[in-house]
Amino acid sequence: MKALLKSATAVAVLALSAQFANAGPNVGSGPGADPACFAPVSEEADYFQWPAREGPYKIAFVNGFIANDWRVQMIAVAKAYAEQPNVAADLAEFKVVSVGEDIAAQIAAANNFIDQGFDAIIINANNTAAFGSVVRKANDANVVVLSFDNVIDDPNQIAINVDQKGLGRAAGEFLLSKTDADPAKFLHVRGPAGQPVDIARNEGFHEAIKASGRTVEVTDVVGNWAPGDAQKVTADAIAAGGVFDGIYVQGGSQGAATAMLDAGKFTAPISGETENAFRQLCNEKGLTCQSGGTGPAQSSVTIKTAIAALKGELIPQSIALPTSISYAPFEEGVDVFPELPGSFFAGNNFDACNIGFTAEEIAGQTGENN
Incomplete structure (x- = not known):
């Protein structure tokens, strides 16, 4: 009897192991579908393939916080993309929820969508290391998980991002090139x-400084990627006696530039994000500016990727999006848009993915939950 029990237990364990081994996508090598759009981070990247399922699909987007208009615009272009006729035909439902900075709430929201039977979950993670259990649960349920911008660390989901560290490195190199101090x-x-x-941009910024071999004193302040916060902390740093040879502002760039101009103590080169108001200010005041960042429309690329994965197409586990960097003076209608709000971010077109939006499409959407 004991031998029979042991045998039965062993069979059950083997069956359970096989179940977990088969959970999630099949892993293979490329080339994959639409390589111009779904470009792998490296030639060594794994490729995922889920069994094709019949559409239309239910896709949920679980955002974290909304600190600035980039997040609002990022959600707006996702909604606009989901409403384009050729995309809407593949969607039974596209649900958006933002949970603030609460990591537990974001995990709970993702799990809830898995429990509701959604086909794919898109996540802009508040904490990239906290979603391993979500990915495992999704793979067990044959739900596709994708992350972008703040990508999940777990390698068993699709990650879509630009080179964030590279953006920080480019900022450091730009400022170093503009001062002999x-x-x-x-x-x-x-x-x-x-x-x-x-964290990634900070690492890249300091890597560039270290690689230069020059002596640079960096004063760090937290601007929360928001113009008002960036303006206040920049003004405070200058009021405390700071005279700087260069400013790198990750977001809320127009706020930092305004604080520098208002102080009237120095005019330094600035590396900032892609805010329209920042670029307008650089042109108006003749500032030496670099403007680069991550286009809000990467949310739409992630939806496109989710639909392709649900159709059973072969997709790289880690997809690299192009980075856009421009320099003052910015060309009107191309790099800066006087007719659009200052809060508008450039980077809403990914030509390789056949993704682009008019100002009217974006203006017709909000960053609110739906």
């Missing part, structure tokens, strides 16, 4: 503490 003093207006994008 030795030692130099830079102000770094960072994003929310603990955010993965902030």
